[in-house]
Amino acid sequence: MPREITGFSNPLIKRVRSLRDKKHRRREGLFLAEGLRILAEAEEAGFLPEMLFYARESAEHPIVRRLVRATEAAGGDVIETIPDILHKLSGKENPQTVIGVYPERIVPLSALDRSSADIWIVAQSLRDPGNLGTILRTGDAVGAGGLILIDDCVDPFSVEAVRASMGALFTQTIATARWDEFVSWLRAGPGQLIGTSLNTDQDYQMPTYQRPCFLLVGNESQGLPTTYEKDCDILVKIPMLGKADSLNAAVATAVMAYELLNQRRAR
Amino acid sequence: MPREITGFSNPLIKRVRSLRDKKHRRREGLFLAEGLRILAEAEEAGFLPEMLFYARESAEHPIVRRLVRATEAAGGDVIETIPDILHKLSGKENPQTVIGVYPERIVPLSALDRSSADIWIVAQSLRDPGNLGTILRTGDAVGAGGLILIDDCVDPFSVEAVRASMGALFTQTIATARWDEFVSWLRAGPGQLIGTSLNTDQDYQMPTYQRPCFLLVGNESQGLPTTYEKDCDILVKIPMLGKADSLNAAVATAVMAYELLNQRRAR
Incomplete structure (x- = not known):
């Protein structure tokens, strides 16, 4: 079951928000991807997020449901939240429906x-x-x-x-x-x-x-x-x-x- | 002779700064272009700014001198200012050396x-x-x-x-x-x-x-x-x-x- 976070001061929200900075991305080895289209393409390419945030208003969207199910099955952390928090995470005026946190992949x-x-x-x-x-x-x-x-x-x-x-x-x-x-x-x-x-x-x-x-x-x-x-x-x-x-x-x-x-x- | 403006509250600075908003551009029929390369290309294409702002530190740059001379000869307003004001006008972290104000040109x-x-x-x-x-x-x-x-x-x-x-x-x-x-x-x-x-x-x-x-x-x-x-x-x-x-x-x-x-x- 997805857990719910609606508080702006929640430490996880702060931590995920910090991934907008390169310094934090490097330290955590994680990055943010936003939007149904990009997250669906990631899934098709075989990549599921370690954390998935979605707005409760879009919980019934078929792609959101599919991403939630697949992320949970893979052991990822699924968080239902509110649009204002998605906005805070994404920095975009019209926040995306979903935000995923993925491991960085750079190869030698x-x-x-x-x-x-x-x-x-x-x-x-x-x-x-x-x-x-x-x-x-x-x-x-x-x-x-x-x-x-x-x-x-x-x-x-x-x-x-x-x-x-x-x-x-x-x-x-x-x-x-x-x-x-x-x-x-x-x-x-x-x-x-x-x-x-x-x-x-x-x-x-x-x-x-x-x-x-x-x-x-x-x-x-x-x-x-x-x-x-x-x-x-x-x-x-x-x-x-x-x-x-x-x-x-x-x-x-x-x-x-x-x-x-x-x-x-x-x- | 160029005139000098170094005060942030100067009405002309405020007015030019406002051209970063579409509403003001439409009202004035003017827009901003920044940087030696773009202003030099504009001059080559036959366009001189109605107003030209440059930092006094770059007054001796040959392209700045050429632009100043040509703009003055064409009856434009040439303003020597400080980097902080150029920064305020351009909104860029590293402000450009020159900023020009040009008339919008849209044709039917x-x-x-x-x-x-x-x-x-x-x-x-x-x-x-x-x-x-x-x-x-x-x-x-x-x-x-x-x-x-x-x-x-x-x-x-x-x-x-x-x-x-x-x-x-x-x-x-x-x-x-x-x-x-x-x-x-x-x-x-x-x-x-x-x-x-x-x-x-x-x-x-x-x-x-x-x-x-x-x-x-x-x-x-x-x-x-x-x-x-x-x-x-x-x-x-x-x-x-x-x-x-x-x-x-x-x-x-x-x-x-x-x-x-x-x-x-x-x-």
């Missing part, structure tokens, strides 16, 4: 099976959580194996990144590595490293890309460091006809990722 | 010259300012003529949209219209209306698109209304291999827009 490079997918995305010093979440969502769409985070990337488990990923956080494997670690790991097996750059004239539609390929995305304002570009097997440029010389990082990733997918589809 | 459909570009983007009930700004930025990159906003879209002049557009707000023409107005205008001349939809099996790379074409983007969570889909000349689907059935709206727009551009480049 050694845990990745590069042959399991044709496309992998590698992000370097990405700063915007919305971009990171959107890149995960695009990765899911193009059948990428996962996302490898290099250097000082924004936390993929921040509320904003989880929200923007629309559940892809649960379907995409996430690894972290330093650049030198990544390059050593990459060169120990097959894999083409593709960088987008302004320092090349090679159009992104010209090369025939190999499998697996690793699509490297640089920081939003700086792009890739020159030394990282030198480690790439191939540098390509997305044509831009306008006044600006760059695309949004998540957009550039998607344009490249769909070119990779389209080449594979065409063969 | 009748002011658009559809033959001036091969691609036009049409957004319906887009709710996220970051998506809207990112779509403007993508439009600039693919050489789009402009963005037509249908129904209840988020304000393109919000601080977040302006920021995400990275200056493309100044290079892309923005029009607004009701759907029936738009369809009447569209059908009075050449132009193919393309919708992305889950209700079709036609792959987005199959058709040969016409010029000019109008790429229709639907609301982030609802997609396009069925009646609007019926008005499209062609419905296409972007392939998705993963668990999710949709892409971020700005990502889907970019994937489609680059297909349109690539077809044109290939001919």
